Amino acid sequence: MSRVLTWLAGDPQADRAVPPTGFTARLTVFTAAAMAFLAVFALALSLATGRLADRWASELAQTSTLRISAPPEQLAGQTQAALEVLSTTPGVASATPLSAEEQRALLAPWFGPDLPVEELPIPQLIEIVETPEGYDATGLRARLQAEAPGAVLDDHTRWREPLVEAATRLRSMGLLSLVLIAAATAAMITLAAQAALAANAQVIRVLRLVGAQDAYIARAFVRRFTLRALGGAAVGAAVGLVAVALLPRADVAGGFLTGLGFQGAGWLWPVVIPPLAALVAFVATRAAAFRSLGEER
């Protein structure tokens, strides 16, 4: 730790040996800031889709729907029979038939609020909530076939799996984006460092002739680029955090995109971005410096 602090404090003489170069300094700060800003969003996307995948996986796995399509005179009887079957099925925590109001609310987005559901041949829906252990879907279907022939069990498997798969892939893409952002930052800082090294060829030559070792020459460049990346990334991450914080709240709009953001301790994750950017800059500049210095005597 003391070595890191000593390094951060720097060697004023070594730092002064290399003149500040405006172009590479601005490029590094801008790159770090822009990449940190993007990294905050990639991180937010990754965390949000992770939450979404977990929620969908758990919520949809815990519920299923029974749809009873029967002639109007048989509908009430088959519904009652199905409820009795469900009440004796292990793994079913509760089974609740949807009321006409609830069915109307479900159809309202498509047909408007005044739909006369009582007069339409709409199937009766029963919402089933499972226990954590779940039920035997094949066995339940067989029993329902006998007691309520018009009942169709939808355990959400058909559309749950693609949804969870999509959310999981989105999370992976968010993480991949973070890796690509880090790689792009490293590439940009390497180019900026190489430009700075080339622009200071005469300085390096003079330092060499008076006996400077590679580590001394590299240190001035590496420390400078690392601190620039740290500062730029801190600004970019802060702006990104503010932008994420200003997104509409999930409980207001309820949609997926408005759920993009951080929750609880998740707000601490972006704090990691500036030190990571500094680490990337340190490694990239050091590699570029030693490679460049190794090319000549």
Add this chain to the structure above:
Amino acid sequence: MIELENVAYSYGGAELFSGVDLTLAPGSFHFLTGPSGAGKTTLLKLCYGELTATSGTVRLFGADMRGIGRDDLALARRRIGVVHQNCEFLDHLPVAENIALPLAVAGRAGEGEQDLSDLIAWVGLGEQAGQLPPELSGGERQRAALARAVILSPEVILADEPTGNIDWEMSQRLLRLLLELNRMGKAVLIATHDLGLIRAAKAEVQARVLRIAGRQLQVAGADL
């Protein structure tokens, strides 16, 4: 300390010199003369490892240059003070910091501040210490380069036309400094066209005068 054994150097396919044998032992004093383009500066660069010999062996403080790493070469250069012909400096740093640069790279920044002031005063740059190198005249740059070359009290001093841009009085002061350092046991090699400087030195010290001619290093005649 510095040994060249059967050294040849070619540039662009043309041989500049060959068969060069030279030893800079502690306390030795050498002048190197020869026509322009004969290879004086190249020979000096071989002596501090800026160039690598085409063939032959160059040893710095016992280490063969063919196997020496960059960091070890840097350490060796701290034991060699070089006054370059074109006096390169860090143009963004004041003269005093340029002169103290070898101390800084050796991790001894801040050491001997009084000695630094004395040295700057001795080379007559007291008033220019805070100026930037581009603001100095040719002679002032030469003196600053000399001060930088000797600040680490090196064991060998190599100077390439050190009096090329300075007046007679300053060249005599410079010579006195080099003679003084030589009496302290430092090896000195000066590449120069300045016959007056050579004669003045020979009056005070057992100086060996070498000449590059016909791609060979020869001992110069007694007329020098």
